[in-house]
Amino acid sequence: MPGYSALLHVDLSEGRTWTEPTEPYKKYIGGRGLNVGLLLKYLKPGVDALSPDNVLVFSTGPVGGTVAPSSARYNVSAKSPLTGFLGDSNSGGHWSAELRYAGCDGIIFYGRSPKPVYLLITDDGVKIEEAAELWGQDTWQTIDAIKEKYRDPEIKVACIGVAGEKLVRFACVMNEYGRAAGRTGMGAVMGSKNLKAIAVRGSKGVRVARPAEFTRVSERLVDTIRKSRQFDLYHISGVIGHRGVEDYKDSDTTVSLFFKPPMPGWGKLGGKEWWKSPWVKLKGCSSCQMHCSHFFIVREGPLAGVMGEGPEAETMGWITAIVGNFNRFLGAYGTTLVNRLGLDAIQMGAATQGLMTLYEKGVLTNGMLKELKAGWLRPNWGDPEVILSLMDMTAKRQGIGDLLAEGPNALARAVGGDAAYWLSAHRNMTAGNRSPQKGGVLNHLVSARGPDHLRGSPSLEFYGFTGDKRIGDDWNKYIGEPELFQHAVRLTDYEGKAALVVWQEHLRALSDSFGVCSFNYGNWPNTFIYPEDFAELYSAATGEDVTAKDMVLAAQRVLSMERAFNIREGWKRADDQPPERWVREPKEAGAFKGERVHLDKYNEMLDEYYVRRGWNRESGLPTRVKLEELGLTDVADELERTGKLG
Numbered sequence: 107m108p109g110y111s112a113l114l115h116v117d118l119s120e121g122r123t124w125t126e127p128t129e130p131y132k133k134y135i136g137g138r139g140l141n142v143g144l145l146l147k148y149l150k151p152g153v154d155a156l157s158p159d160n161v162l163v164f165s166t167g168p169v170g171g172t173v174a175p176s177s178a179r180y181n182v183s184a185k186s187p188l189t190g191f192l193g194d195s196n197s198g199g200h201w202s203a204e205l206r207y208a209g210c211d212g213i214i215f216y217g218r219s220p221k222p223v224y225l226l227i228t229d230d231g232v233k234i235e236e237a238a239e240l241w242g243q244d245t246w247q248t249i250d251a252i253k254e255k256y257r258d259p260e261i262k263v264a265c266i267g268v269a270g271e272k273l274v275r276f277a278c279v280m281n282e283y284g285r286a287a288g289r290t291g292m293g294a295v296m297g298s299k300n301l302k303a304i305a306v307r308g309s310k311g312v313r314v315a316r317p318a319e320f321t322r323v324s325e326r327l328v329d330t331i332r333k334s335r336q337f338d339l340y341h342i343s344g345v346i347g348h349r350g351v352e353d354y355k356d357s358d359t360t361v362s363l364f365f366k367p368p369m370p371g372w373g374k375l376g377g378k379e380w381w382k383s384p385w386v387k388l389k390g391c392s393s394c395q396m397h398c399s400h401f402f403i404v405r406e407g408p409l410a411g412v413m414g415e416g417p418e419a420e421t422m423g424w425i426t427a428i429v430g431n432f433n434r435f436l437g438a439y440g441t442t443l444v445n446r447l448g449l450d451a452i453q454m455g456a457a458t459q460g461l462m463t464l465y466e467k468g469v470l471t472n473g474m475l476k477e478l479k480a481g482w483l484r485p486n487w488g489d490p491e492v493i494l495s496l497m498d499m500t501a502k503r504q505g506i507g508d509l510l511a512e513g514p515n516a517l518a519r520a521v522g523g524d525a526a527y528w529l530s531a532h533r534n535m536t537a538g539n540r541s542p543q544k545g546g547v548l549n550h551l552v553s554a555r556g557p558d559h560l561r562g563s564p565s566l567e568f569y570g571f572t573g574d575k576r577i578g579d580d581w582n583k584y585i586g587e588p589e590l591f592q593h594a595v596r597l598t599d600y601e602g603k604a605a606l607v608v609w610q611e612h613l614r615a616l617s618d619s620f621g622v623c624s625f626n627y628g629n630w631p632n633t634f635i636y637p638e639d640f641a642e643l644y645s646a647a648t649g650e651d652v653t654a655k656d657m658v659l660a661a662q663r664v665l666s667m668e669r670a671f672n673i674r675e676g677w678k679r680a681d682d683q684p685p686e687r688w689v690r691e692p693k694e695a696g697a698f699k700g701e702r703v704h705l706d707k708y709n710e711m712l713d714e715y716y717v718r719r720g721w722n723r724e725s726g727l728p729t730r731v732k733l734e735e736l737g738l739t740d741v742a743d744e745l746e747r748t749g750k751l752g
């Protein structure tokens with residue numbers, strides 16, 4: 107069937123590979139949806155995430171590698187060694203397209219190789235190669251060594267750094283020097299399987315069913331994206347373009363955490379300051395007109411000569427402002443360092459921020475630091491030596507880095523007292539305190555992969571209503587409850603947010619499953635792309651005509667499968683509750699002074715969210731009726747067998 111080719115299975119314990127057609131899995135669309143469908147099928151619940159029993163899946167979607175704008179993304183999924191629930195992360199660049207050109211939609215890894223290996227996929231087939239010489243190398247060295255070995259600069263490599271080898275629970279998978287599948291520790295799962303890299307090189311192209319129609323739809327979407335609100339901003343200054351935007355400062359709760367805004371120097375991290383220096387050149391992923399990434403070289407000061415790609419907004423925030431430093435050159439250097447070591451920049455920044463908070467509050471003393479093998483360390487806000495040293499120590503599990511590598515819960519246990527309160531982890535992951543944004547809070551806490559903003563953080567709430575009549579019309583068309591709109595656009599209201607998050611989650615689930623970038627496709631109302639656009643793309647790619655309603659059902663299927671995965675691993679309603687600090691501490695200053703999460707109102711919003719998802723209002727467990735409507739009778743049967751059906 108056009109749009110789909112084959113899935114590659116790799117048993118690393120046995121050194122055996124085989125393929126099967128992707129088409130039988132088409133109801134999962136691809137990418138994120140396909141991955142969770144395959145995990146439900148092949149992964150037994152309750153296994154240790156770092157054992158050979160974990161299953162690791164990489165896949166792209168039915169339009170990956172085509173002319174569809176930003177059709178550049180892949181998802182990598184497994185049980186997360188950080189959270190113990192669903193692990194899932196997404197990356198761009200050109201690796202995903204190259205995989206499709208080699209005739210492969212996805213790869214499923216089982217077992218553990220007895221020695222370090224990498225996988226090579228070309229037009230001619232698949233090889234499992236020895237990686238003894240690559241083990242211990244950072245991600246850039248690994249990529250360069252593989253390109254050199256095959257004398258082919260066009261080989262695309264996804265790999266792990268030292269952090270993945272050392273099983274740091276938030277190690278990431280890197281591809282093409284600056285592209286990270288950052289969250290939930292998929293790099294550690296690769297490391298646990300002795301899998302250093304996946305190198306791909308293909309030339310077969312991607313077949314679509316109706317090329318002229320597919321091109322027409324793609325061109326229209328390019329036009330839509332070019333006219334989007336964020337196109338010029340991201341295109342010129344990248345996602346950190348936000349950081350210079352005046353009206354963003356107070357609402358940017360990602361970075362403000364429990365800091366007291368205004369934060370002097372914040373605007374200098376991005377926007378105009380950034381593109382003066384060290385910015386050099388725009389970079390984009392496959393088939394993307396946005397070019398939101400930037401190649402940079404630091405040309406002055408003690409860090410002169412450092413080069414790299416990015417930084418993405420979160421990376422910059424967690425390396426600098428969140429840990430109390432406002433030097434953009436430090437942000438640039440730190441970005442390259444975490445990328446080379448193979449660490450999730452957000453969780454690494456959170457580990458640093460956590461230590462600094464505990465030290466400031468007096469919970470962590472100099473005596474304790476000595477006991478934790480960090481007698482020299484004084485984790486004072488903003489100290490660049492501390493910020494950079496902790497990255498290196500964590501990746502290599504040296505000294506206190508061995509503890510930080512386990513995630514915030516281990517640090518809280520080791521320090522004791524009220525450390526857990528100050529660290530505010532959620533399922534052993536850290537998210538910025540979003541307490542003023544009530545939809546943002548809901549989205550973070552119900553996100554199947556753990557708290558972050560990429561699973562349905564509502565842009566409408568974040569940026570506010572622009573007055574564009576189309577946005578209100580969209581609301582009435584897709585959500586259909588006009589009385590909720592006035593609340594949905596107000597950041598601090600609870601009403602209307604469950605409906606908004608559900609809608610936003612659908613767009614993100616479709617983007618991630620199609621293999622396209624959610625900056626462009628899942629970012630309503632900055633970009634006006636709808637389920638009917640996904641339906642047109644899918645129909646032209648595969649030749650199977652589907653409707654917007656089919657696409658909404660497909661998105662609901664992804665969300666319900668992800669919840670089912672977590673339920674099998676022991677999820678309960680308590681796992682969707684906010685950290686205590688978000689509830690008890692109001693913002694101390696800024697435009698949202700006094701805002702916090704009100705537990706009763708949050709839980710009313712959560713009840714409504716469960717109902718809108720077709721899950722049980724009290725327990726949050728999916729119901730048989732809903733699962734059967736989504737064609738997931740097998741999932742309903744399994745949940746019923748284990749007493750976990752709603």
Ligand code: SF4
Binds near residue numbers: 399
């Ligand atoms: S918008 Fe940015 S991250 Fe997304 S595909 Fe384009 S260049 Fe890559």
